[in-house]
Amino acid sequence: MDLAVSAGLLIGGRVIGIDAGGSGTRVIMLEAGQVTTLPDGPPMNALLTNSLAQRLEEIIGEAGATAAGIGMPGLRSPHHARELGQALARRAGCPVRLTGDGEAARMGAFLGAPGIVVIAGTGSAAVGWDGQRRVAAGGHGFLLGDEGSAYWIGLTAARRALRWEDGMGGSEPIHRVVTSTAGSGLDDLIVKVNTHPADRALLTLLAPAVTELAASDPEALRIAERAADHLAALADAVRRRLGQLPVAGAGGVFRAPVIWKRFAELTGATRPLASSAVGAALLAAEPDRV
Numbered sequence: 147m148d149l150a151v152s153a154g155l156l157i158g159g160r161v162i163g164i165d166a167g168g169s170g171t172r173v174i175m176l177e178a179g180q181v182t183t184l185p186d187g188p189p190m191n192a193l194l195t196n197s198l199a200q201r202l203e204e205i206i207g208e209a210g211a212t213a214a215g216i217g218m219p220g221l222r223s224p225h226h227a228r229e230l231g232q233a234l235a236r237r238a239g240c241p242v243r244l245t246g247d248g249e250a251a252r253m254g255a256f257l258g259a260p261g262i263v264v265i266a267g268t269g270s271a272a273v274g275w276d277g278q279r280r281v282a283a284g285g286h287g288f289l290l291g292d293e294g295s296a297y298w299i300g301l302t303a304a305r306r307a308l309r310w311e312d313g314m315g316g317s318e319p320i321h322r323v324v325t326s327t328a329g330s331g332l333d334d335l336i337v338k339v340n341t342h343p344a345d346r347a348l349l350t351l352l353a354p355a356v357t358e359l360a361a362s363d364p365e366a367l368r369i370a371e372r373a374a375d376h377l378a379a380l381a382d383a384v385r386r387r388l389g390q391l392p393v394a395g396a397g398g399v400f401r402a403p404v405i406w407k408r409f410a411e412l413t414g415a416t417r418p419l420a421s422s423a424v425g426a427a428l429l430a431a432e433p434d435r436v
Contacts, residue, residue, distance in 0.1 A: 163430070272285075283384050
């Protein structure tokens with residue numbers, strides 16, 4: 147598929163699309179309407195990553211891009227995004243469009259058409275666009291939100307494991323999965339999480355094992371279904387303001403069949419037409435259609 151044609155865009159040169167996230171940064175090159183996958187970059191977040199501009203400049207420079215689009219979590223405001231994008235453009239020597247990761251995911255999911263995308267990776271959020279208005283829900287970070295995300299699933303499972311060890315409920319299979327996946331006992335896990343609370347990787351790592359366990363353990367199933375409910379609620383929040391737009395689900399959490407099935411049943415969601423990295427590249431060519 148020629149993605150530029152499908153999205154109604156005229157794209158020339160070598161446009162790089164960067165989809166930053168808490169578990170890694172996906173990078174693609176869009177040239178003559180065709181997509182080439184480039185090596186992944188490290189995890190990035192505008193609020194949490196040191197030397198962010200330098201890391202992005204290196205990715206753009208190594209690709210030999212003539213323009214770049216970047217979807218970035220943790221941006222505080224459109225003004226923050228513009229400032230960082232302009233600084234990157236000066237450093238990289240090419241036009242750079244920087245926006246929230248939700249906008250890049252929406253553009254990729256619907257190739258620019260109106261719709262709502264729910265993102266469920268390390269964090270969670272929803273972004274919708276009806277052709278004129280943009281509305282977002284969630285995306286408040288792991289301390290204040292991110293319900294239904296991989297981090298939330300891992301955190302909830304760790305809490306259930308601790309309750310089982312304390313004799314207060316929980317689930318022995320979850321306890322076993324948490325300790326085996328974390329590679330340590332719960333005492334060690336408690337120390338690591340409380341000593342480095344901003345390091346979300348340890349708890350996020352638990353999510354795939356927990357959703358796989360949902361096929362045989364009722365407590366794990368409840369966690370997975372509750373995650374899907376949280377994600378569906380994000381879509382509903384945007385629909386209440388924009389109307390009954392189509393919904394897509396993007397991000398690694400939706401690779402779990404148990405979560406995707408329930409989420410799709412609740413929202414009528416479909417899979418994205420293209421990735422968030424492709425969406426970032428398309429946004430670089432259409433900066434005003436957000």
